[in-house]
Amino acid sequence: MERTVGMSRPELIQVADTVARDKGIDREEVFDAMEQAIQKAGRSKYGYEHDIRARIDRKSGEIRLARYLEVVDEVEDELTQVTVAQARRKNPEAEVGDYLVDPLPPIDFGRIAAQTAKQVIVQKVRDAERERQYNEFRDRLGEIANGLVKRVEFGNVIVDLGRAEALLRRDEVIPREAFRVGDRVRAYIADVRQETRGPQIFLSRTHEQFMARLFAQEVPEIYDGIIEIKGVARDPGSRAKMAVFSNDHAIDPVGACVGMRGSRVQAVVAELQGEKIDIIQWSQDPATFVVNALAPAEVTKVILDEEKHRMEIVVPDDQLSLAIGRRGQNVRLAYKLTGWDIDILTEATESERRQEEVRARTRAFIEALDVDDVIAHLLVTEGFYDVEDVAFVDLAELTQIEGFDDDVAAELQNRARSFVEERNARDESRRVALGVSDDLARVSGLGGASLVALGERGVLTLDDLGDLASDELCEIVPSLSESEASEIIMAARAHWFDGEDTAGDSDAGNDDAQTGSDDAGDSRTDD
Template sequence: MNVDFIEALDQLEKEKGIDKDTLLEAIEAALISGYKRNFNSAPNVRVEIGRDSGEVHVYARKNVVESVNDNRLEISLDAAVDIDGSYQVGDVVEIEVTPREFGRIAAQTAKQVVTQRIREAERSIIYTQFSDREEEIVTGVVQRVDSRVAYVDLGQTEAVMPSAEQMPTDKFRPGDRVKAFITRVERTTKGPQVVLSRTHPGLLKRLFELEVPEIFEGVVEVKSVAREAGHRSKIAVYSADPDVDPIGACVGARGIRVQTVVGELHGEKVDIIKWSDDPAEYVSSALSPAKVTEVHIQEEEKTARAIVPDHQLSLAIGKEGQNARLAAKLTGWKIDIKSEAQAAEIGMFGRISDDADDEDDGFGTLADDWLSEP
């Protein structure tokens, strides 16, 4: 090793952020092992690399004793004094024992250590970079796909998207560009592993942030998201500015903003509703596109009982209970739905029910079935 090697380490420190002294200490430790392995030396040795010259020196460390029992580990006081008159019994003498052919071993060892440290540093940088981006959207290129995982090139690393995190409408082919949501970043023996999702509700939220400047700027706030990926989603938005229509901002002129989001999700239907701190109003909006006549709230049970026109009942429930199920996920309320005719039979119109314990009030059966759907 020489001055060029030291200059190369200086360059690595600037480009990769790997501390030169730390790297040299690691090389010195590796050279000790290499020296012992190749020269059958005593275990007590020290390797030193010149911080400016790059020259390598090996020193045998021997204890100063009155009577020598092991020449590899001990040196007599008389011999130590010949080297330096200040030595006393109990001191440690270092004697240079650098082999003539040690330069080749040193160069090979240094290369291995530097390569390993560069790899570790790059992995650490990638992990830090992507762990800071958890719950954000990234764009990558599909590299390959098998029955369980899609592998996506993100530039600095390859991410994985398990089949469970892929939308039913996703049909990936190598070379496809894809937007996905980073759910987590894990350390593995092979380096950091970035896990992506296209089904996570966070993907819908981030897509609207990209398309709607008012959300990115904080003028419009996304309060809640409920998704059944590939089929239908609901998103609740709110603005504290009375001059800003949060729904209109998300829809965009002639629907261009929401159409862009829907296109990215391969036609997934998206209902945009206005969030309200009034539970009855919020639940009523969440059941969109159905028109709700009345909503009766039971705070303690966090149950909302919605009444809809007779011809809107199936719309409010949705196919296989999907609309009701998404509304419940969006609001966090358990929602029971009845038609006006059904409500009239049990006298529900115009009153807020406090008969939660009534066993025969006609509610609680349909909603349980809807909410039990996956």
């Protein structure tokens, strides 16, 4: 039976309860820290090589100190181990793996031992407090925190959150915003990191979600999930745009966020130091969404290019500066909010550009088909983009053009096909002369003119093409989109990987051949 020597310390219970309550950590963690401190003092007195353990009774505060010896078959360390035979002299039921416990008298803490114990307890309590802080604020990531400015260091603001300190870096502070010690601060918990010096809590007042969280506090419909904030774009301290959507068709999301006489939005504006906020209706249709995002500018036409994820926005001449905004702010925020590349054109510019395109396409038809400008203009007006369209379109579509009978349509198509064939022959001859390989010519997506352009830039083989970046290929062949260029380059690189497989198979074949040769040699030896 285990005999213990203990010393009752009721005051330990009071100390543990007080520390746990003041530091906001678990009572058991305080007891663990105390036990480790007493254990360290015991080892200091009896020798660090011994396995000395301390135990504090959680009800009486009694301290028990004992030396533990592990029961083993063969002793390797006499100070921490004992054989089964030796152990059974004290405990007849002792088995391998058990521990023989030798009680030690309670130690009288000297000044050094007491100081060491205090350091261990303080460190353990500090570690427990840091872990508690990290877990608490990790769960609060993405929320708004309220605190007081404790100090300001080189523009960085140290904020007291009550049970922890947080850092508000100067680049996360709204421009022209100044804080003094004692000021109350509201900020977004942007990041929580566990570092060697303890948990680091980083705040932000420029984060897009800070504004979204402020609106969630001011607008009950957002908190309840009736209204969703689909996106936020900010130029901190100057202007912002927020897209909202209502799951209830009876509720106007923009009006709900603005509030009666602007009361709700003004509360957020005041917190953000006068930042102007445009609240817009979110739409599933990209064109409508972009038009809304460019408010207050009026839009007359939208030209959508889904492949390049780009939109051309046409506005009245007097709306150009409003659509772009001061220093491009309005269009930049609209881009950040929608994710679409936006080009702003005036009606006059767009009309002039379209007219130039029509003139260029008309001239191309006149030269290629040897027709007058009336026929060429009719083809352009009906949506024919180039000679290939005329050469390979269904003849019925040509005959439907006003003034084109069967004979005229057939003649135009014959001329178009002849032109295409002659041009392809010229391109093929030029390709061969430039030394562009046949393998490269077989890559899907590259026409004769594209191959000639590549040859003129020294791209002659599949390897040359595979070494290009997609933007370089787009520069050589402007008609290609970024995605098309990427696909062509990957197709050109395919043989690299095929070569690896072939080499592997070849190596395997060589191994097999070598094995066969060895077998044959062995056979000859046996003979």
